[in-house]
Amino acid sequence: MTIAARVGIIGGNGWLGNALASSAVTKGVIDPARLVLSSRSGTRGAIDIPGATWTRDNGELARQSDVILLSVRPEQYPAVVIDASGKLVVSLMAAIPAAIIAKRTGAERIVRSMPNAAMSIGKSFTPWFAAAAVTPEDKRLVQTLFECCGDGDEVPEERHIDYCSGLCGSGAAFPGLLAQAMIEQAVAQGLPLSFARRAAKSVLIDASQLLAEHEDPAPVVQAMIDYRGTTAAALQTMIDCGFKTAVGAGLDAAAKKAAAMAAGLTGQLR
Numbered sequence: 204m205t206i207a208a209r210v211g212i213i214g215g216n217g218w219l220g221n222a223l224a225s226s227a228v229t230k231g232v233i234d235p236a237r238l239v240l241s242s243r244s245g246t247r248g249a250i251d252i253p254g255a256t257w258t259r260d261n262g263e264l265a266r267q268s269d270v271i272l273l274s275v276r277p278e279q280y281p282a283v284v285i286d287a288s289g290k291l292v293v294s295l296m297a298a299i300p301a302a303i304i305a306k307r308t309g310a311e312r313i314v315r316s317m318p319n320a321a322m323s324i325g326k327s328f329t330p331w332f333a334a335a336a337v338t339p340e341d342k343r344l345v346q347t348l349f350e351c352c353g354d355g356d357e358v359p360e361e362r363h364i365d366y367c368s369g370l371c372g373s374g375a376a377f378p379g380l381l382a383q384a385m386i387e388q389a390v391a392q393g394l395p396l397s398f399a400r401r402a403a404k405s406v407l408i409d410a411s412q413l414l415a416e417h418e419d420p421a422p423v424v425q426a427m428i429d430y431r432g433t434t435a436a437a438l439q440t441m442i443d444c445g446f447k448t449a450v451g452a453g454l455d456a457a458a459k460k461a462a463a464m465a466a467g468l469t470g471q472l473r
């Protein structure tokens with residue numbers, strides 16, 4: 204699908220906004236002549252998108268766009284004042300509820316999404332929630348857009364997006380934490396740092412592809428436990444030490460942080 208609508212991205216020079224814009228143009232999904240990007244400072248280190256229009260004026264961007272993506276940080280959103288009445292607004296922002304976006308923009312067709320940092324390498328799985336007024340055609344557009352940078356899927360309730368702040372948005376950082384823990388342990392055992400880094404990254408980037416062959420990771424883990432060897436000992440000990448509890452607490456913490464960020468901004472978002 205190519206997107207015929209005019210698309211505007213507020214925060215188009217940022218990590219996610221710029222990744223989405225450049226992937227959509229590179230894949231031929233958006234014609235750069237129908238793309239407007241805004242920021243306060245200009246392109247500033249962003250990937251150049253020949254043919255796209257840059258502006259510092261979000262009002263102008265809104266006037267020139269049928270679909271408006273909000274890709275500023277939550278704390279920057281109070282300064283973004285636009286009239287998007289009758290338009291589709293797609294938020295990439297953590298924390299900010301759809302009702303607040305609707306009230307501030309005048310739009311009824313609101314989508315909230317939760318990408319992750321891997322959008323910059325075309326590998327973000329991006330869940331999205333659509334408010335009641337969003338049309339089936341809007342939904343196809345949103346899914347097409349997110350497929351430019353990986354994949355996506357609709358979630359039935361808005362609260363799932365806040366939960367996905369941890370599962371999907373923050374989740375991209377979890378393998379790094381596991382790698383770091385493995386490296387620190389290996390170095391403590393006297394292995395050279397460069398060796399430990401190669402070993403941990405190989406496990407997390409290459410060996411993890413074992414999962415790609417299975418829809419459900421549970422049989423992969425179970426097969427290792429059933430083998431009753433060193434891997435089973437490692438896995439069971441990690442589980443007994445609270446691995447699953449720690450993961451659950453981390454996911455809950457991300458969702459709670461999203462709620463706290465939203466509550467902290469309430470006064471500024473009237």
Ligand SMILES: NC(=O)C1=CN([C@@H]2O[C@H](COP(=O)(O)OP(=O)(O)OC[C@H]3O[C@@H](n4cnc5c(N)ncnc54)[C@H](OP(=O)(O)O)[C@@H]3O)[C@@H](O)[C@H]2O)C=CC1
Nearest residue numbers: 214217218219242243244274275276277296297319320372
């Ligand atoms: N990065 C991530 O891993 C994830 C981020 N998100 C969400 O995505 C959103 C974007 O994040 P990310 O791309 O990382 O953020 P960045 O800080 O990289 O990008 C935000 C951009 O917005 C621009 N900006 C700020 N204020 C305005 C304004 N008033 N008008 C126009 N542009 C403005 C900034 O540029 P300038 O200073 O030049 O104006 C900046 O480059 C956030 O809300 C975040 O919660 C969600 C999931 C994962």
Ligand SMILES: O=C(O)[C@@H]1CCC=N1
Nearest residue numbers: 297319368371372373
């Ligand atoms: O860390 C953050 O706040 C952003 C939003 C969700 C994931 N990353």
